[in-house]
Amino acid sequence: MSTSIVLACLWGVIANIIAMTPSKDHHWRNAYILIAVGIPILGLITAEHGPWIGLLVFAAACSVLRWPVIYLGRWMRRSLAGAKGPVE
Template structure:
């Protein structure tokens, strides 16, 4: 297995271990740290293995970090609802 996929597996194990530990802030600090580490790792995986493997790893990361993704979607939807578009 390549270095990038090994690091991705380690990231997934770390995310699961962090999810099992108690947290006062509902694991948001852990999520920010995992996102900060995961984005460059995702680029490394995509560079080594191509876009399809990168998309699979992105989907796996989104399933692990589902609440930050849900809140991002809600925030984007609220911003898109306020968009008036170009003046006619």
């Protein structure tokens, strides 16, 4: 098994352990750290194993970090709706 896959599995185990611990800020600080560590791992996986495996790992990471992804989608939807403006 390649090093990048082992790192991704380790990231997933750590993310699940963090999710089981109590947190006062609803794990947002931990989510930022997991995102910062996960992006290079995802890039390494995509470089070594191709885009399909990278997409699969990305989907798995999005399922673990679902609330940051939901808030990002809401923010993008609001910003796109505000950019269109009223039709004259």
